[in-house]
Amino acid sequence: MVARSSEVRRSAVRSASPGAGGRRRRGAGRIAGLGLGAAALLVSLTGCDVGKAFGGFGWPQGGITPESQRMYDLWIASCIAALAVGVFVWGLIFWCVVRYRKRGNELPVQTRYNLPMEFLYTIAPILVVSVLFYYTAVVQTDVIKESKNPDxxxxxxxxxxxxxxxYRDGQGRDANTVASVLGTSEVIPVLVLPSGRSIRFEETSRDVIHSFWVPELLFKRDVMPGNVRNTFEVSRIDQEGAFVGRCAELCGSYHAFMNFELxxxxxxxxxxFLAAKKAGKSTQEALGAIGEPEYATETKPFDTRRDVNNFNPSDAQAGAGS
Structure with missing residues (x-):
């Protein structure tokens, strides 16, 4: 027992030698260098189009409204911040594994607490969450904002x-419909909208919950039945062209066939186009009148398979399979 105690004391004396302080300073320098490297990586990543290189980290790319661009930028910045924190934490883990691996029978210095480190891993997560919360609140408020008189x-x-x-002449239930586009199983409905103007969407459903979604326009917006009338607005559309829209809520057997074209x-x-519709022309005739393709170009009607084979033929035997 005496020999072991003396060994422990000698070990403690060795660990308290001047060289130990140098090692701690070098370790602190490595940690600081790792933190600076992570910060430099974060700055360099935010200066280039990281989202394009990594497929938007799962977020739809090619936004055509200021609102979609703000959401995309927030998502990319959040992903970069998460990756920077992850690289820093992984670096610390591997550094500790290598630096403090077992060497012979001598134990490394045992530290019961470290106030700077405890302060860091308590305050840093709070700062990260606070920054993300602030920018999320700012972007969300801007995205769901509506004006009094949209174009x-x-x-x-x-x-x-x-x-x-x-197409309505005002807002709310009491407004009048001046023109309409109706989709069928054979013809994809084409929603024609102008660039550079503010647009309000008022949503309602005749039966079950659906969801209106054009990935390049904005996030999906639920379309509710009954007295619920959801509204949202985009300040403008910056890019002309054709974009696929769809129902993003599982609404029944033919949910996958609910495509439209913006x-x-x-x-x-x-x-x-609106003048032609008011004059009584069909959607296809009105599109042709303004030099646009008369039918959807980015999507097409699906084969609904709605024929007699979907139902029980009158001459089928009871219990017969198909």
Whole structure:
């Protein structure tokens, strides 16, 4: 027992030697260097299009509204911050594994507490969460903001299993529908909207819960039946072209067939399209009148397989399989 105690004391004396202080300083320097490296990596990553290189980290790319771009930027910054924290933590773990691995029978210095380290791993997560919460609140408030007098108001009516888009002369239930686009199983509905104008969407469903979603426009918005009338607004659409929209809520047997196309045109073409619709022309005729393809170009009707074979033929025997 005496020999063991003396060994422990000699070990303690050796650990308290001047060299131990140098090692601690070098260790602190390594940690500081690792932190600076992670910070430099974070700065360099935010200066380039990391989202494009990594597929948007799962977020839809190619946003066509300021709102979608703000959400995309927030998502990419959050992913980069999470990766930076992960690299820092993984670095510390592997550094401790290598630095404090067992060497012979001598134990490393046993530390009961370290106030700077405890302060760091208590305050750092609070700061990270606070920053993310702040920017999330700012972006969310901006994205769901609505104006009093938008330039265009569209009523989105969902039903099993297609869409109707009503162009309105005002906001709310009491407004009048001046033109309408109705989709069928054979013809994909085309929602024509102008670029550079604020647009309000008023959503309602005739039966069950659906979800209106154009990935490049905004996040999916639920379309509720009954007296619930969800509304949202985009300040403008920055890019003309055709974009696929779909129902993003499992609503029944033909849910996967509920596609539509968003066609963004210039304000002048939009006015001409709306005038043609008011004059009684069909959607296809109105699209042709403004020089646009008459039918959807980015999606097509699905084979619904709605024929006699879907049901029980009158001459089928009871219990016969198919």
């Amino acid at each position: 265009v108001t569209v009523e989105v009516v969902a039903f099993k299993w297609n869409w109707q888009f009503n 066609r963004v045109v210039s304000p002048e073409k939009y006015d001409q």
